[in-house]
Amino acid sequence: MSTTPTTAAAPERPLPTPTRESRPFWDGMREGRFMLQHCSACGKARHYPRPVCPHCFSMESTFKEMSTGGVIHTWTVCHHPFNFFFKASAPYVVALVDMDAGVRVNAPLRGVAEGDIKISQRVKLGFEPVTKEITLPFFVAAG
């Protein structure tokens, strides 16, 4: 029996599996729209998507397109790739952003030097298609 040299498969990007609750969010991302779940009874936004409003316990909700603007709440610079897929892009900045829409989004921050990042800095969410189904968020400095 001969041994055949094998090449390790390229690591795959971890991808979200949209659920019955979250599908409208991911459908919106694919269309380049930041869609947030809102309670139909009390009107409050919630993220990540879930069946019940924790404020008024209504199970009725709708998704509305919201502003892509926000300010940096905090950040980290990922050096060690805990998933091999990210080895090529490390180090990369991930900013946690207080969206104007009232929820937070965690996503890569692009085009801002590490030393220039500040809390309360204005950023804007962008849309990056990674498969036919899935589009992921990223941030760039706003205005």
Add this chain to the structure above:
Amino acid sequence: MAHALREKAAISGVGETAYTRGTPKSGLALQLEASLAAITDAGLSPRDIDGVVPYFPGGGIAEDFIANLGLPDLKLSVFVPMGGATCVAAIQTAAMAVATGVCKHVLISVGRTGYSGARVSTRLQQFPQFALAAEFEAPIGMFAPAQLYAQGARRHMELYGTTARHFAEIAVVTRQHAILNGNVVMNKPLTVEEHHASRMISDPFRLFDCSLESDGGAAVIVSAAGRARDLRKPLVTVMGVAEGHPESPASIAQRPDLLEFGLAKAAPRAYDMAGLGPRDIDVAEIYDCFTFTVINQLELLGFCKKGEGGPFIMDGRIGVGGELPINTHGGLLSQGHVVGLNHVVELTRQLRREAGKAQVEDAEVGLVTGYGDMGDGSVAILRRAA
């Protein structure tokens, strides 16, 4: 009126395996080895154990304990799925069981092959608590606790001026304590310079800000206080114990205050139950998955004000011989990572005055915390009985 659980339960036995990086043993074997050591320490027979709270997920379950230890009549088998907060929260569960008479002796145990088995990046994907992070954060490159908790640490630095020097102090002092203990993975001295020169994992966390991936097991037996009094070792009583769950429990990102988690709710309840406060604590074993996590918890425990944790731990305060010795065994940072059950083992030994070179003089009252699962918290206050 005294809380119904105050002084009703005691830690009657503690046990550990060697802490290593590399072992031929299974996690279950390590868990059982530590369990037998704890049973011997208490002066009990395995047949006396009638309740089990095994760490989950990963490790043995009730069936394994019955099959291996020949338990004749197990009356309680529960999991406390709180990640790193599990082991101390399990003391509350066990105390409820022995105080009500459901059980006589409850065994809390962990066995882990965190070095020779599955590593953190793969292990966590099996946790249902991490499903939200898997859907929304893993795809953008945030998955490991080192990354998720780093954002909170960065915010603390930006708001309060906490620095890498403060982080290094925790790492260096914890290492000094590990060397005093001896049964540790990291047994060489660490300097502040070496801490600062270690590679960046997820800014602001460097390698020496992160806890170990190691192999080992630990176990603790909780007995009714009255029964424990008649056992081999000095009585170590559970004065107060509580668990707490934060807002947005499965996603740090959506939590209103990243620096306020389950311990903020648990600590006042545990102090109230114990009838004791931060100033009564002689020694504290604080869950140290990361150096910064210790600083953050000291604030939530009321040892200092919010934002003042960095300066608080400096100038020898947290070393053995200092005002508030912390992690006198070397913690998760330098001894080994058995999800913090080693912290309970160490606090018990301190209060029994069995802590060897790391013994805190006249230790009477001690505190131990657990922290995990994106922010669950737990705390127990133990006292050496007169």
